[in-house]
Amino acid sequence: MNPYALTLWSLAIALIAQSLVSGLYIELYLRKDQSNGLRRAWLAIAIGSLLLALHHGYTVELALRTGLYDMRQAVLAALTAIFFALGTYGIRRQQA
DSSP states (O other), rough: OOHHHHHHHHHHHHHOOOOHHHHHHHHHHOTTTTTTTHHHHHHHHHHHHHHHHHHHHHHHHHHHHOOOOOOOHHHHHHHHHHHHHHHHHHHHHHHO
């Protein structure tokens, strides 16, 4: 697999994982049995996660349109998003 394809795959994985994380945090925000401060914190993290997913999408678009890419940054983004998703899933399971 060449570096360009690895970059695109990594960014796609990062985009999907970050979107799933956003959905899980929105689910935590929608739970009514928590204090308002905690609910606002979940919403703030969800919005930040959605913005990161949007950034990954723009990076994929930049790579596809212009051919500009950074493989190391893309792989790092994918790994970060995966570990963030695993951590979020663990928090969600603990609260259920």
